[in-house]
Amino acid sequence: MKKLYDAFKALYNGDNIVKITEIRYIPRWIVIAIDLLIILFSILLSHLFLEKLRVRLNFPEYTLHKIALLVTINFAFMFIYKTYAGIIRHSTFFDLFKIILSSGSTLASLLLFDYGIELWFGKPLYLYPNLFLYFFISVSMMFFFRMIVKRFFNLLVDFKGASSKVRVAVLGVGDASVSVARAILHNPSYPYRLEGFLTNRSDSQRAILLGHKIHTQEEFFKDDKLISQFDAILIIKEIMTKQEMEKWMVLALDKGLKVLKAPTLSKMRDGDLVGGIRNLQIEDLLNRRPIKIENEDLKKRHFEKNVLVTGGAGSIGSEIVRQVAHFNPSLIVVLDQAESPLYELELELLERFPDQKFKFVLADISNNYRLEKMFEMYQFSMVYHAAAYKHVPLIEENPHEAIFVNVLGTRNVALLSKKYKVNRFVMVSTDKAVNPTNVMGASKRTAELFVQSLQNTEGNITKFITTRFGNVLGSNGSVIPHFKKQIEKGGPITITHPDIIRYFMTIPEACELVLQAGTMGGGGEIYVFDMGDPVKILDLAKRMIRLSGFTPDVDIKIKFIGLRPGEKLYEELLSNDATTIPTHHEKIMISKDPIIKFEEIEVLYRQIIRSAVKRDKVQVVTLLKKIVPEFISNNSEYESLDKKMLEDDSKQSLSLEIEN
Numbered sequence: 001m002k003k004l005y006d007a008f009k010a011l012y013n014g015d016n017i018v019k020i021t022e023i024r025y026i027p028r029w030i031v032i033a034i035d036l037l038i039i040l041f042s043i044l045l046s047h048l049f050l051e052k053l054r055v056r057l058n059f060p061e062y063t064l065h066k067i068a069l070l071v072t073i074n075f076a077f078m079f080i081y082k083t084y085a086g087i088i089r090h091s092t093f094f095d096l097f098k099i100i101l102s103s104g105s106t107l108a109s110l111l112l113f114d115y116g117i118e119l120w121f122g123k124p125l126y127l128y129p130n131l132f133l134y135f136f137i138s139v140s141m142m143f144f145f146r147m148i149v150k151r152f153f154n155l156l157v158d159f160k161g162a163s164s165k166v167r168v169a170v171l172g173v174g175d176a177s178v179s180v181a182r183a184i185l186h187n188p189s190y191p192y193r194l195e196g197f198l199t200n201r202s203d204s205q206r207a208i209l210l211g212h213k214i215h216t217q218e219e220f221f222k223d224d225k226l227i228s229q230f231d232a233i234l235i236i237k238e239i240m241t242k243q244e245m246e247k248w249m250v251l252a253l254d255k256g257l258k259v260l261k262a263p264t265l266s267k268m269r270d271g272d273l274v275g276g277i278r279n280l281q282i283e284d285l286l287n288r289r290p291i292k293i294e295n296e297d298l299k300k301r302h303f304e305k306n307v308l309v310t311g312g313a314g315s316i317g318s319e320i321v322r323q324v325a326h327f328n329p330s331l332i333v334v335l336d337q338a339e340s341p342l343y344e345l346e347l348e349l350l351e352r353f354p355d356q357k358f359k360f361v362l363a364d365i366s367n368n369y370r371l372e373k374m375f376e377m378y379q380f381s382m383v384y385h386a387a388a389y390k391h392v393p394l395i396e397e398n399p400h401e402a403i404f405v406n407v408l409g410t411r412n413v414a415l416l417s418k419k420y421k422v423n424r425f426v427m428v429s430t431d432k433a434v435n436p437t438n439v440m441g442a443s444k445r446t447a448e449l450f451v452q453s454l455q456n457t458e459g460n461i462t463k464f465i466t467t468r469f470g471n472v473l474g475s476n477g478s479v480i481p482h483f484k485k486q487i488e489k490g491g492p493i494t495i496t497h498p499d500i501i502r503y504f505m506t507i508p509e510a511c512e513l514v515l516q517a518g519t520m521g522g523g524g525e526i527y528v529f530d531m532g533d534p535v536k537i538l539d540l541a542k543r544m545i546r547l548s549g550f551t552p553d554v555d556i557k558i559k560f561i562g563l564r565p566g567e568k569l570y571e572e573l574l575s576n577d578a579t580t581i582p583t584h585h586e587k588i589m590i591s592k593d594p595i596i597k598f599e600e601i602e603v604l605y606r607q608i609i610r611s612a613v614k615r616d617k618v619q620v621v622t623l624l625k626k627i628v629p630e631f632i633s634n635n636s637e638y639e640s641l642d643k644k645m646l647e648d649d650s651k652q653s654l655s656l657e658i659e660n
């Protein structure tokens with residue numbers, strides 16, 4: 001009541017817009033009073049119509065009684081259906097339905113009453129046309145009143161915040177686009193204002209949609225005066241291809257417009273639509289269509305089971321934990337040696353999955369004694385091994401550290417999985433393990449060989465599975481977060497080589513495929529994922545600069561710094577000796593790589609671990625090249641080892657020829 005008083009006081013004093021928009025809702029007694037006036041006016045209007053048509057009313061001496069009866073019955077049904085209870089400014093056709101029910105029930109009751117009077121007195125109390133006329137007039141006016149209040153309120157709110165709102169053109173004229181536009185229109189408190197629609201279709205340019213004009217692409221981007229009426233275009237990601245998104249993005253950014261994206265259609269249904277509108281990100285242009293995973297198999301493997309995730313605080317490991325948590329395992333043990341990330345993940349997971357039991361373990365996988373106590377205590381059914389050192393230049397400088405974690409750590413986890421009869425061991429590998437040119441990739445390939453060798457060892461019942469994929473978007477230390485930081489600082493963006501390309505996959509997609517691959521096969525397989533088309537890093541950098549509202553090489557410079565030690569231009573998912581076998585999942589294939597027997601690789605493992613303990617870099621890399629013959633160093637201090645090994649092979653071949 002005080003709000004209403006303040007609003008009318010503000011009207012008198014002149015500060016009307018600000019105060020009126022602060023009213024949360026009109027009090028119910030005012031709505032009832034206005035509806036009463038509408039009922040009385042509808043009765044008067046229906047009588048006037050009949051009077052103009054010179055229709056004689058029955059029982060004119062009881063006119064006041066008839067009016068009182070009609071108003072009483074109508075009011076009774078208004079209270080039954082609570083037509084006054086809705087917030088006027090949020091009125092919908094559901095409110096119209098309640099009004100129709102109320103007035104329709106009134107009409108039906110009066111028709112029955114009228115019929116009884118007619119049977120008793122020979123003529124009805126109300127003329128039947130009069131009742132139907134009253135019904136249509138009252139329903140129309142009550143709903144019209146609500147729509148007028150709603151529109152008036154929205155106009156005031158729009159006018160109040162017009163200068164601060166983003167003027168958007170919604171892309172498309174389909175159902176999804178209309179849903180987004182309608183949500184913006186019906187939520188005036190949001191920071192967006194609908195100004196029109198954009199389409200490639202030429203048959204819609206003269207049409208009006210939700211009171212706004214539909215502009216064609218050609219008309220819109222050639223008219224600078226028209227473009228000045230907009231601040232952004234709004235893209236609905238699900239209804240267009242990556243190529244279409246990129247095309248609209250380029251056109252919009254060239255004209256100085258922002259590019260926004262709406263959330264998924266499922267979020268539209270959940271009501272979290274306008275609040276989910278965000279700036280278009282480079283990840284949206286690289287992301288592929290969502291994959292379909294077979295939840296039944298995954299649930300069967302994890303439901304009420306104990307699961308271990310090594311490297312669980314990392315980008316891949318933490319996402320595996322989140323996805324596994326949806327399958328209600330008995331316990332998820334999250335192991336990592338990074339203290340702060342592990343603690344942050346613990347806070348997140350305990351809040352997000354309050355009913356799931358977690359155990360957060362701070363440990364190093366090279367400590368076999370620490371690991372064994374854990375395997376003995378929890379008797380895991382599934383082990384996801386995502387712990388690894390992965391930064392190419394750092395590992396190139398410190399090869400012994402790669403041996404401790406990527407080689408020895410993997411050996412520890414894999415052997416314990418076999419010893420404690422884990423059902424499935426799933427290792428996360430990398431495309432850098434294929435024809436490696438750096439120590440990191442060679443160490444991961446060494447780990448792959450060891451894991452594969454365990455499959456056919458005596459007494460083994462564990463299925464050892466390896467998954468191999470390329471770069472993941474947004475992972476720790478990956479190129480996209482690095483470029484974002486450089487753009488925020490004003491540049492330059494640093495790229496190693498103008499021709500360098502990489503495969504990309506989102507973190508959730510990569511982890512979904514890891515989980516899916518973990519349910520497949522009989523063990524010993526290396527699963528490779530469909531990574532889509534490779535992306536040129538230079539093109540990626542230019543797109544990111546444009547999405548940030550800058551011009552490449554003008555506002556943000558691009559600088560080429562040369563390949564880093566061990567880095568190569570093109571990554572591969574298959575080795576030269578490998579062939580692929582398709583699986584029932586279209587995005588997962590099996591790579592048939594050469595394998596080594598367990599007895600052979602175990603001897604080499606012991607040698608390389610001893611060299612790592614001695615911090616003998618050269619010996620470590622030499623042994624890596626012996627285990628992984630295809631490991632040829634690139635842009636690295638270890639290239640001399642390749643030359644030496646080539647010379648030794650030549651000498652050996654020559655001596656054999658002489659002997660023969």
